[in-house]
Amino acid sequence: xxxxxxxxxxxxxxxxxxxxxxxxxxxxxxxxxxxxxxxxxxxxxxxxxxxxxxxxxxxxxxxxxxxxxxxxxxxxxxxxxxxxxxxxxxxxxxxxxxxxxxxxxxxxxxxxxxxxxxxxxxxxxxxxxxxxxxxxxxxxxxxxxxxxxxxxxxxxxxxxxxxxxxxxxxxxxxxxxxxxxxxxxxxxxxxxxxxxxxxxxxxxxxxxxxxxxxxxxxxxxxxxxxxxxxxxxxxxxxxxxxxxxxxxxxxxxxxxxxxxxxxxxxxxxxxxxxxxxxxxxxxxxxxxxxxxxxxxxxxxxxxxxxxxxxxxxxxxxxxxxxxxxxxxxxxxxxxxxxx
Amino acid sequence: xxxxxxxxxxxxxxxxxxxxxxxxxxxxxxxxxxxxxxxxxxxxxxxxxxxxxxxxxxxxxxxxxxxxxxxxxxxxxxxxxxxxxxxxxxxxxxxxxxxxxxxxxxxxxxxxxxxxxxxxxxxxxxxxxxxxxx
Numbered sequence: 001x002x003x004x005x006x007x008x009x010x011x012x013x014x015x016x017x018x019x020x021x022x023x024x025x026x027x028x029x030x031x032x033x034x035x036x037x038x039x040x041x042x043x044x045x046x047x048x049x050x051x052x053x054x055x056x057x058x059x060x061x062x063x064x065x066x067x068x069x070x071x072x073x074x075x076x077x078x079x080x081x082x083x084x085x086x087x088x089x090x091x092x093x094x095x096x097x098x099x100x101x102x103x104x105x106x107x108x109x110x111x112x113x114x115x116x117x118x119x120x121x122x123x124x125x126x127x128x129x130x131x132x133x134x135x136x137x138x139x140x141x142x143x144x145x146x147x148x149x150x151x152x153x154x155x156x157x158x159x160x161x162x163x164x165x166x167x168x169x170x171x172x173x174x175x176x177x178x179x180x181x182x183x184x185x186x187x188x189x190x191x192x193x194x195x196x197x198x199x200x201x202x203x204x205x206x207x208x209x210x211x212x213x214x215x216x217x218x219x220x221x222x223x224x225x226x227x228x229x230x231x232x233x234x235x236x237x238x239x240x241x242x243x244x245x246x247x248x249x250x251x252x253x254x255x256x257x258x259x260x261x262x263x264x265x266x267x268x269x270x271x272x273x274x275x276x277x278x279x280x281x282x283x284x285x286x287x288x289x290x291x292x293x294x295x296x297x298x299x300x301x302x303x304x305x306x307x308x309x310x311x312x313x314x315x316x317x318x319x320x321x322x323x324x325x326x327x328x329x330x331x332x333x334x335x336x337x338x339x
Numbered sequence: 340x341x342x343x344x345x346x347x348x349x350x351x352x353x354x355x356x357x358x359x360x361x362x363x364x365x366x367x368x369x370x371x372x373x374x375x376x377x378x379x380x381x382x383x384x385x386x387x388x389x390x391x392x393x394x395x396x397x398x399x400x401x402x403x404x405x406x407x408x409x410x411x412x413x414x415x416x417x418x419x420x421x422x423x424x425x426x427x428x429x430x431x432x433x434x435x436x437x438x439x440x441x442x443x444x445x446x447x448x449x450x451x452x453x454x455x456x457x458x459x460x461x462x463x464x465x466x467x468x469x470x471x472x473x
Contacts, residue, residue, distance in 0.1 A: 013359040013360060013361060055420055112417075118353060119354075120384055120385070121352055121384070124423055146358070146359065147356065148356070165426065165429075167423075236386065239387060242379060242380060242383035243380070247380055247383065249358070251359065251360055251361040252361060252362070257340060257360065257361035257362065257369070258361050260369065261369030264367070264369055265369075281367070287340060291340065294379050294380075298378070298382055298383060301383070301386065
């Protein structure tokens, strides 16, 4: 038995930010999930019609998998040890070794092979993150941040999940934090990451990412809503967007609420308190608008009536407009106190 | 989203699990609120699951008519499509499509069969036959 006495399970909305936050907190560095998410600049929007995921265009509300790990390292200067493996045996030995030393280890896995996931939610998504924090007899003790309680899983299942193939294949990817620097300069990190996110959302030159790509998606939905021959596809497409926005552990509204929580928490750390509080409440509005969009999309994809299909793009443009306001405001953020 | 607005609609797909959502309390501070599900999300997921099941059913029908090999059925059953299976096995899509022909699939060397079985999380013997009903 190598269960560390002190491990605490933290329940979160999103796997990657949840794992990093939990690893940090278990090392005594109290950084919440929204802080990790915001500081790593994970908020995004991308619509790439030419890249297909399960036959549907790629739509993402966040940056690429693993970018949270990479960016938190860069932004806060916290070294994170990372390793990938060719052979499953090696990967398992290394994990056992680390657990033996009392470490908690982040692992990349495929949702499809995790037995504790409800059946309907097991899709081939290879970038799900979880923590191994000990062993009980043969089984691994797993703290999966998107579940309320820790679970145990067999070595076989875990290896299968860690060596799933296909897009974003984890190749046994594991990571852990050895030591945390004494002084984290949070205000500066907040300043830099917010500026970067606002810039990316407003100024991406081609409409594949950011505010402009929301417009592109709205336009596509408008075109589809005028084409009765494409009804069946349009309904599936709308369902696909909803799933990307709500199903994949986004904390609701395609990560917009997590980001609002980050802005709110930042207002207690960063000198520009008023501006950040205002931005947080505007971002909450944007998140609500995304929820409305999902609702309209669900209604349209269910109903027989063809004319309902015109509603989602209208709602999408509302969300786009609201989000644009947040970033325009955030562009004015400086490290000077605003009151 | 306010904390009292967080949907609690007992999604069938969660199987009693709860999903963490971020919502604001009376003071406007964010916190995690566990949700038992939202109909909007539930229907979208079921729609996706049904679409895959429909494909699996159709390939089963085609198999019975002698038009395809069991491989296609098991691919859909494992919630994969052709590009995913190709990436998981490292076999080109055109080659997999060829293996969908019953005549060719029957003569598949054990090594290739094993490759498919591993990717689809099943056994080689299972791959060669189909459940007769269900």
